[in-house]
Amino acid sequence: MKKLIFIISIVLLVTASSCVTTLQPLVSYNTAIADNRLEGAWEQDGEKYIVQKVFNSDFFKKNQKDLEKSRKENNGQLSEKDKRDSVLFSKSYLIKYSKAGIQYLLFGSLIKLNGRLFMNFKPVDMTEIDTSKAEIEINLSNRLDSYTIARVQFTNNNIMKLDFIDGGYLHDQIKAGRMKIKNETDELYDTFLITASATELQQFLEKYGNDSRFFNKENSVTLNRKS
Amino acid sequence: MKKVSIILSFTFLIIFLSGCLTTLHPIFAEKDLAYDPKLIGTWNTENEGKNGTVIINNLATENSVALPGNISAIKQQGYFIIYQDKNGKVTDQYIAFLARIGKHLYFDYFPADKKEDRKLDEFFGVHFVRMHTSFRVEILKDGGFELSQLDGSYVKSLIDEKKIRISHETDADDNTVITASTKELQQYLLKYGDEPSAYRSEKTTFKK
Numbered sequence: 001m002k003k004l005i006f007i008i009s010i011v012l013l014v015t016a017s018s019c020v021t022t023l024q025p026l027v028s029y030n031t032a033i034a035d036n037r038l039e040g041a042w043e044q045d046g047e048k049y050i051v052q053k054v055f056n057s058d059f060f061k062k063n064q065k066d067l068e069k070s071r072k073e074n075n076g077q078l079s080e081k082d083k084r085d086s087v088l089f090s091k092s093y094l095i096k097y098s099k100a101g102i103q104y105l106l107f108g109s110l111i112k113l114n115g116r117l118f119m120n121f122k123p124v125d126m127t128e129i130d131t132s133k134a135e136i137e138i139n140l141s142n143r144l145d146s147y148t149i150a151r152v153q154f155t156n157n158n159i160m161k162l163d164f165i166d167g168g169y170l171h172d173q174i175k176a177g178r179m180k181i182k183n184e185t186d187e188l189y190d191t192f193l194i195t196a197s198a199t200e201l202q203q204f205l206e207k208y209g210n211d212s213r214f215f216n217k218e219n220s221v222t223l224n225r226k227s
Numbered sequence: 228m229k230k231v232s233i234i235l236s237f238t239f240l241i242i243f244l245s246g247c248l249t250t251l252h253p254i255f256a257e258k259d260l261a262y263d264p265k266l267i268g269t270w271n272t273e274n275e276g277k278n279g280t281v282i283i284n285n286l287a288t289e290n291s292v293a294l295p296g297n298i299s300a301i302k303q304q305g306y307f308i309i310y311q312d313k314n315g316k317v318t319d320q321y322i323a324f325l326a327r328i329g330k331h332l333y334f335d336y337f338p339a340d341k342k343e344d345r346k347l348d349e350f351f352g353v354h355f356v357r358m359h360t361s362f363r364v365e366i367l368k369d370g371g372f373e374l375s376q377l378d379g380s381y382v383k384s385l386i387d388e389k390k391i392r393i394s395h396e397t398d399a400d401d402n403t404v405i406t407a408s409t410k411e412l413q414q415y416l417l418k419y420g421d422e423p424s425a426y427r428s429e430k431t432t433f434k435k
Contacts, residue, residue: 019353025399081401097348104351123354126347138347141319142249142338143355144404184406186252189337190296193251193356195396195406 018219020167021146022194026120026201027109029088035110035117037157038093041226048226050096051108057094059105059125094124102138103127110152113206117152119162146193149201151215158225163215167192170214179208246427248377249358250405253335254412255326262304263325266372270433279318281433282309286322292339295357298322307339317341325364329417332364334374363426371434375426379405382415382425391415 034053042049054060078086088109095106105125111118123145126138150162171192173179181204182196196204208214270281286294286305294302301324310319321336338357362374383403385391393415394407407415419425 019350021354021356023396023398023404099348100346102347104348106351121354123351126351140338140355142336142358142360144249144251144358144398146354146356148350148354184251186296188253188296188298189357191251191356 018167019148020165020170020192020194021148022120022196022201023144023146024196024198024201025109025122025147026118026149026198026205027088027092027111028198029084031111031198031202032088032091032109033112034091037154038110042160042223043226044221044223047097047099049223051093052096054089054092054094054107058096059094095121098129101129103129103135111202113202113209116205116209117154118149118205118209119152120147120149122147149205151209160223162221162223164219164221165214166216166219169216170194246379247360248379248382248405249360250407250412251356251358252407252409252412253324253337253359254328254333254361254409254416255324255335256409257301259326259328259413260301260304261325261327261332265370266306266325268435270371270435272431272433274431275429278313280311280313280315282311283307284309292320292322294322295337308336328413329420331416331420332366333416334362334364336360336362362431363420367432369434371432373433374431376431378425378427379403381419381422 036053038051039053039056040051042051052058092107092109095108097104103126105123105127107122107124108119111120128136128138130136148164150164153161153163155161170179170181171185174181174183174185181194182200184193184195185191194201264285266283267285268283270283272279272281284307286292286298286302286307289307292307298305304324306323306325308321308323309317310321312318320339320341322339323337324335326333326335337359361377363377365373365375367373382391382393382405386393386395386403393405393411396404396406398404405412
C-alpha cells in the first residue's frame, strides 16, 4: 500500500502558541483508525520527521523489555484501561523528529468525522543528545501534558496538509458566547484549556470541522514525503 | 494479540503531578496579594537533609522572563524565584506571588522557562500546560521562613471519599486534575488551612 504523508514542521514555530490544547483526547480506542499511508519519512524545510506505527517503532522496541517486566510484576494481567490502551496503540503512530540537538517523540491517533480526517497529538518523550552521544531525558516540572488537534488533508499521496485549530479564534468565539465547549480559562495567566470529553470534542468537530475560520493559514502546515 | 497485550500505559513523559497539589488556576486574586520585600535575597534552603540555594528577586526587576497573560500589571508585587543545586545549576524557576488567605500566608508558584527550556521546540512545548503549586509560608523569628507544600494526595482522598466538592477532571491516564476556580481554591484553604494532613510532611526551611 502506498504510504501517505505526514508531520510537523518548522512553520509551527510561528504558529504553535495559537494551537488549541485539550485535556482529553479526541480519539479513543474505539474510534481510532489506522492508515498505513502515514508511515515513512517526511520532510519540510530540511527538517526530517519519521512516522512509525507504535508497535513497529524504535521507541517500542527499545522499551519492550521494561514493558514486559512491568506486566510480569502485575502477574501478567492487564487492567481494563491497559487493554483499551493496547487497542488504541495498535492503531496509532509515533512521530520522531530532532531540532537543535533535542529528539522529540509525539503520539498521534487518527479519527474520521463526517468524512474528514483529524489527528490528535500528545507528547511522549523529549531527549537531549550530548556530545558523547549520551541521551539525557528532559523533564519539565509542574506541567500537565495535553493534546493538540489537526485536520488532515491529502492533496495526493505525497503531500499532506495539517490544519491546526486556531486557539485565538476559538477563545474569542467562546468568550463572545457564540460557541460553547467545556473549557477552563484564566485571564491573569493566559491559561486556556479545552476540558470537553472525547465525545464532545468529536461532536464539536463534526459541527465545525469544515469551517475555514477555524483553520487559518498561520496554523497550517504542508508536508512532503521523503521516503 | 501478544503484541497488543505488551503495551502498558504510555505516560512516559513525567508529569510531576504526584505528591504535590497542582492546580490549573492560581490560589490568589489581586486583592489577596501580600508582597513582603523582606523575602528578597539569597537563601540557603534545607529540606529533609538536602541543601540548596534559592534566589528571590522582585519580579519587576527581571527582564529575562516572559510574563504570561496580565501578570505585567502586578509584577511589582511578584517574585522571581530561582532554585539552584549545590553546584549552582539552576534546577527550577518560578513566577511567584505571596497572598494572604484567611489567617495564613501562601506562595503561589507558576513555572517560568529556564534558559535551556527556551531552545525547546515550541510546537512540542505547547502541549504542556503550566500548573500552579502552592505553599503555606510561615515567617520565623530569626528572619527566615518555612514552606509547607499543599498535598495533592490529600485532596484526591477527600474527592474519592466524597468528603469534598471541588472542581476537577480525570484525564485519559486516570490522573485527577484540579480545575477549581480561585474562589473554590480559597474556600478549600480556608477550610483545610490548619489541617496538618493537607500539607506534605517535609518542610523547606529558608535561612539567609
